[in-house]
Amino acid sequence: MAKTHIIINAATGRMGKELLQATVSDKEVTLTGAVARAGHPMVGSDIAYLIGSEPHNILISDDLARLLSNDAVLIDFSLPDYSIQSLEQAVTSKTPVVIGTTGYSDSQLERIEQAAKQIPIVLAANYSVGVNSLIGLVKQATKLMGDKADIEVFEAHHKHKKDAPSGTALALGEAVAQEKGQALKDIAQWARHGDSPRQDGEVGFSVMRAGDIIGTHDVVFALNGEMVTLRHEAQSRQCFASGAVVAAKWLKAQPAGLYTMQQVLGLE
Ligand SMILES: NC(=O)C1=CN([C@@H]2O[C@H](COP(=O)(O)OP(=O)(O)OC[C@H]3O[C@@H](n4cnc5c(N)ncnc54)[C@H](OP(=O)(O)O)[C@@H]3O)[C@@H](O)[C@H]2O)C=CC1
Numbered sequence: 001m002a003k004t005h006i007i008i009n010a011a012t013g014r015m016g017k018e019l020l021q022a023t024v025s026d027k028e029v030t031l032t033g034a035v036a037r038a039g040h041p042m043v044g045s046d047i048a049y050l051i052g053s054e055p056h057n058i059l060i061s062d063d064l065a066r067l068l069s070n071d072a073v074l075i076d077f078s079l080p081d082y083s084i085q086s087l088e089q090a091v092t093s094k095t096p097v098v099i100g101t102t103g104y105s106d107s108q109l110e111r112i113e114q115a116a117k118q119i120p121i122v123l124a125a126n127y128s129v130g131v132n133s134l135i136g137l138v139k140q141a142t143k144l145m146g147d148k149a150d151i152e153v154f155e156a157h158h159k160h161k162k163d164a165p166s167g168t169a170l171a172l173g174e175a176v177a178q179e180k181g182q183a184l185k186d187i188a189q190w191a192r193h194g195d196s197p198r199q200d201g202e203v204g205f206s207v208m209r210a211g212d213i214i215g216t217h218d219v220v221f222a223l224n225g226e227m228v229t230l231r232h233e234a235q236s237r238q239c240f241a242s243g244a245v246v247a248a249k250w251l252k253a254q255p256a257g258l259y260t261m262q263q264v265l266g267l268e
């Protein structure tokens with residue numbers, strides 16, 4: 001079987017480095033490019049300097065447009081504005097994209113939907129097998145307890161994370177809302193401070209940012225005198241990176257369209 005060619009965007013980031021490692025250690029894929037911000041001190045160096053390995057003869061580039069091709073898949077875990085700029089270049093070159101970036105505005109999400117009419121895209125706030133399975137479990141728990149339980153989503157991440165609540169927390173909230181047949185924006189309680197008692201049927205969100213927590217998500221179903229908590233705890237970033245590489249291999253064979261990681265894993 002032909003190997004999938006992969007280009008890693010934002011290769012110097014926390015996830016960029018993890019994605020380089022996952023790509024070079026997977027025999028079914030070939031790393032054909034790694035991109036960093038123009039002016040970054042690592043531009044022109046071998047990716048080995050980022051992942052602490054023997055040289056791979058792949059130099060970090062600042063020219064994404066030159067690397068893109070419809071023969072490769074771009075993996076993008078960056079920041080929303082730069083991610084959308086990169087997406088425009090992927091559309092021009094007809095390169096499929098696996099998107100892991102979170103924190104998009106509504107108009108940026110609409111742009112991704114439009115772009116997916118021209119190229120294949122997987123968009124997921126979380127590429128781990130655990131979280132994608134948890135989404136199904138949350139739907140099931142909502143079906144069983146949703147009309148009786150108070151439902152709250154809690155997430156904790158490292159102190160450098162920019163967006164809040166996390167993309168995963170939003171996806172878990174969407175799963176609850178979908179099962180209840182409501183729009184998340186109509187039932188979400190984004191924060192509580194001061195006089196703010198719980199309203200019936202709301203889904204509360206709470207956020208912690210501290211230290212180097214990789215990512216913990218709880219969905220709590222509280223009943224009278226008992227409580228069910230569904231929890232996912234990432235113990236390293238490897239689960240996200242290896243999931244994104246699985247998605248890239250799958251995406252190579254797909255026509256233009258917007259896909260979820262649950263579709264990639266055959267979970268829906
Ligand atoms: N879907 C999933 O499974 C997961 C998603 N994520 C998401 O991935 C994203 C990245 O997370 P993380 O790696 O921790 O963040 P980092 O801050 O470590 O990385 C962000 C990267 O984007 C680069 N970047 C930002 N703006 C530009 C620009 N204008 N031009 C070029 N490069 C740019 C940064 O480069 P520089 O350092 O030079 O600024 C950096 O390399 C976040 O949105 C996070 O939520 C994270 C983990 C899992």
Ligand SMILES: O=C(O)C1=N[C@H](C(=O)O)C[C@H](O)C1
Nearest residue numbers: 102125126161166167168215
């Ligand atoms: O920024 C992170 O680190 C993570 N972001 C993703 C999110 O916003 O859900 C996924 C994971 O929890 C790590």
